[in-house]
Amino acid sequence: MDKTLKDSIDNFTNTKPINMKSxxxxxxxxPSSQNAFKYAxxxxxxxxxxxxxxxxxxLPASDVADLPADYYPRLIEEQEEVLENKLKAFTxxxxxxxxxxxxxxxxxxxVPQEITSFAKMRDYELIVMGTKGSHNIMEKLMGSITTHTMMQxxxxxxxxxxxxIYEKVEKIAYATDFSLNDAHSVKMLIGIAKEIGAETYFVHVETHAELGRVGDMIEIENYPFEFSxxxxxxxxxxxxxxxxxxxxxxxDWLSLFLPRRRLWERLFHSSFTRKMTFHTNKPVLVFHE
Incomplete structure (x- = not known):
């Protein structure tokens, strides 16, 4: 059996399950955030x-540069109150x-660091965010808050x-490149799929005409995960x-794994994840180690 697959089997039972209740x-x-909130x-x-x-x-530096130092905390409090009211109106x-x-x-x-720190502190099981599409040059170069949050x-x-538009999720596809750590995200995916009553589909896109070699490598009949x-x-x-x-x-949903690899490999994979997230018209569920 291929070493990658064997390690996935060995590690599968050590991955924490997910209940997705928070x-x-x-x-x-x-507007895109409003639509995503309705979906969520x-x-x-x-x-x-x-x-x-x-x-x-x-608070932008230009807004506070000329203010007395003791006014800064008060300005933050005022802005927090404004945004709390805005959140209520939003919901x-x-x-x-x-x-x-x-x-x-x-x-x-x-922003992404604050979101992920808050999610970790309160032990959330899922983050849902809207995407606007990569329409401007800065977003194409730098990504977005959503993709940076995905990475962290x-x-x-x-x-x-x-x-x-939300419809009951019946089919979730997991795009795999046969990563050594597939088991980590696959177990969470299966937990999510069971939670929402969806079937899991596994797909690998081979960019070279090597279907036979790939088929032999993965040994599908021995693949340890539940899939349709x-x-x-x-x-x-x-x-x-x-x-x-x-x-x-x-x-209905596409799921991707974003590994923690060496910097250049991580940049490549995060770039693909960002491109796919903004390219597809389907919700994208992203896991990482």
Whole structure:
């Protein structure tokens, strides 16, 4: 048996299961965030989860440069009060009283870091965020708050594309490159799939005409994880291959694994994850080690 697969089997039982009863929703009050919040609330209702809402802010240096030092804390308090009221108004646009938990306003210079620190402190099991699409040059170069949160979060992150409409999730595809650490994310994925009553599909996109070699390598009959189907797709583009696969199979969510590797490898994988997240019109569920 291939060493990667053997190690996945050996590590599978050591991965912490997931119940997905507590969801954190960070918002910037944008239209895409409003739509993603509606999606998250309907998901929470389906699985009996609680959803908490947070927004993160900071005061630009130009706004405080000429203020007395003792006024700075007061300015933060005033802004927190304004944003708390804004959060309440934001949530009132969606019928979510039965699943809504708490509101939180956090102050910090680095939004993804504040979100992930809060998620870790309160032990959330899922973060749901909206994506706007990579339309401007800075976002293409730097990514977004959503993708930076994906890279740092202590739990899975579900990125909901702009305009996504919630329907019961029946099929989740896991795109695998046969990573040594597949077991970590796969066990969480299976837990999530069971929680929402969905089937799990495994797919690998092979960009070279080596279907036979890949098929032998993975030894599908011995693959230790529960799945409805395992497909190897041959396509010169991983993204287009996944697009075609999801369309053909009627996939509702795509799930990806973002490994902690050496810097250049991590940049490559995070770049693909970011591109796929902004490219697809399906929600993307991201795991990392």
């Amino acid at each position: 969801i954190l929703f960070p918002t910037d009050f944008s 609330c309907l998901l929470a209702r389906d699985i009996g989860a609680r959803i908490d809402v947070i927004t993160v802010f900071h 009132q646009n969606v019928d979510c009283e039965d699943v809504l938990g708490r509101y939180d306003v956090a102050y910090g210079m680095f 979060a202590p739990c899975p992150v579900l990125a909901v594309p702009d305009g996504a 189907e395992f497909s190897v797709v041959n396509h010169k583009s991983v993204m287009l291959g996944l697009d075609n696969y999801m369309e053909e199979k009627g996939i």
